[in-house]
Amino acid sequence: MILFFQTLISGLSLGSIYALIALGYTMVYGIAKMLNFAHGDVIMIGAYSVIVAVMQMNMPPILAIFVSIAFCALLGVIIEFLAYKPLRKAPSLAVLITAIGVSYFLQNIAQLIFGTQQKFFPKIISLPSVTLGTIEISGITLATLAVTAIIMIVLTLFINKTKVGKAMRAVSEDKEAAELMGISTNRTISVTFAIGSALAAVASIFYGATYTYIKPTTGSMPGIKAFTAAVFGGIGSIPGAMLGGILLGIIEQFSKAYVSTTMSDAIVFAVLVIVLVVKPTGLLGKKISEKV
Amino acid sequence: MLKVENLNVYYGKIHALKDISFDVKEHEIVALIGANGAGKSTTLKTISGMLRSHTGSTTFCGEDISRIDSYKLITKGLAHVPEGRRIFLQMTVAENLEMGAYTNGGYIKEGLEDVYNRFPRLLHRKNQIAGTLSGGEQQMLAIGRALMSQPKLLMLDEPSMGLAPILVEQIFDIIKELHSQGTTVLLVEQNAGHALEIADRAYVLESGRIVLTGTGEELAESEEIKKAYLGG
Numbered sequence: 001m002i003l004f005f006q007t008l009i010s011g012l013s014l015g016s017i018y019a020l021i022a023l024g025y026t027m028v029y030g031i032a033k034m035l036n037f038a039h040g041d042v043i044m045i046g047a048y049s050v051i052v053a054v055m056q057m058n059m060p061p062i063l064a065i066f067v068s069i070a071f072c073a074l075l076g077v078i079i080e081f082l083a084y085k086p087l088r089k090a091p092s093l094a095v096l097i098t099a100i101g102v103s104y105f106l107q108n109i110a111q112l113i114f115g116t117q118q119k120f121f122p123k124i125i126s127l128p129s130v131t132l133g134t135i136e137i138s139g140i141t142l143a144t145l146a147v148t149a150i151i152m153i154v155l156t157l158f159i160n161k162t163k164v165g166k167a168m169r170a171v172s173e174d175k176e177a178a179e180l181m182g183i184s185t186n187r188t189i190s191v192t193f194a195i196g197s198a199l200a201a202v203a204s205i206f207y208g209a210t211y212t213y214i215k216p217t218t219g220s221m222p223g224i225k226a227f228t229a230a231v232f233g234g235i236g237s238i239p240g241a242m243l244g245g246i247l248l249g250i251i252e253q254f255s256k257a258y259v260s261t262t263m264s265d266a267i268v269f270a271v272l273v274i275v276l277v278v279k280p281t282g283l284l285g286k287k288i289s290e291k292v
Numbered sequence: 293m294l295k296v297e298n299l300n301v302y303y304g305k306i307h308a309l310k311d312i313s314f315d316v317k318e319h320e321i322v323a324l325i326g327a328n329g330a331g332k333s334t335t336l337k338t339i340s341g342m343l344r345s346h347t348g349s350t351t352f353c354g355e356d357i358s359r360i361d362s363y364k365l366i367t368k369g370l371a372h373v374p375e376g377r378r379i380f381l382q383m384t385v386a387e388n389l390e391m392g393a394y395t396n397g398g399y400i401k402e403g404l405e406d407v408y409n410r411f412p413r414l415l416h417r418k419n420q421i422a423g424t425l426s427g428g429e430q431q432m433l434a435i436g437r438a439l440m441s442q443p444k445l446l447m448l449d450e451p452s453m454g455l456a457p458i459l460v461e462q463i464f465d466i467i468k469e470l471h472s473q474g475t476t477v478l479l480v481e482q483n484a485g486h487a488l489e490i491a492d493r494a495y496v497l498e499s500g501r502i503v504l505t506g507t508g509e510e511l512a513e514s515e516e517i518k519k520a521y522l523g524g
Contacts, residue, residue: 177378182395
């Protein structure tokens, strides 16, 4: 029973990280109709920027966190502007290949600056652990869960209630019609990249705090897992990314605890395949038939 | 109010609009009629910046708008209800209307009241997802959404398409009412009979060219039009 609850909590925590990253994938897909495969590497850049801010610039941790979030948001906007915007009318394959190129570019830049050796991620969050009966939950796990929950609530309100959020939904449904309403699609896409990359930066802080070491390829595995989570939940759907991320984390941890550590990834992807066979649009993905 | 001069638009190598020139004066209803593929929708799309013309110019209220970004036109008083309505199917009726007032935020409350007065059916369905509306309701929503920007010129692309005859009557009544309240209308229609009935002037398009022009009455009486578009 203890193992069950500990696995559940570590699954929720890992799932929260996946969900934060998956939100970036799914929002960008929803608005710009592209898969930004460089998104995972923004996590890596976010983690390195915390390292630089804390270790080399001696910033207080809380400031370093906000600097990292702002830096990633800006990076996301710049990547979009330089790499993807010129391809707005290009075939989607060209955009996809460009995204993979951007991914390698970011990894190589990181190698050039920080070397290929892994770097220690500073202990910027030190929270006391909480004991519930016989289960001990680490402070960082609690922080991950709490912050992710808050972000999800705020993001949902933002998308559903604010003018910018509604404009994002309008653009995601019909770009041309949105432009006729006076909504600039270019600006909306920039905002989406900024939000997605900022969420990746938040994920990077929890990832770094949980796994403590960072190297230039750190972003690719959580990036792929989060992409899987986004597809699992229904790509383009924000609640889908949240659900998909959390479920993926839980499945992964339970596979590790109860089945086999080496097989866990295989199980995760097998579940994805089964879900897509049964429901090709993902768990919460929807297809609306249009009236003509 | 709107002056279009020498538009030439290409889809790849296809020459879709050939030297299109026409104008719309304040308080007029002007109709563009013609068969499928004659270039009517292409003309509207070019005016609203979704397509670019190789030559010529579009002037709206004295300002050259041929190179302006599409999304800036609504603030100048030009609203376009596109073909197929293009409402946001996954958003509620009220949200769709709010999007119509995206650049006209101060008007939302008053505008919603005005639109709900015109289309009481939308009031009953205001919290419903737009994708669940019937075709006629969707068209009303599309027109209502455009009205939320308080346009000087309303461009309507095939507002009667796919609607039952009784709804077609309703939509044309709404257009007449808007016109009598001071809105200038540029109407694209395949339903030539109805369009000519309410239009002050009309232009007939054929394979990307304007082949005939006159007042609505004149064209409705013309033998060529009767033969080609009014079924005898």
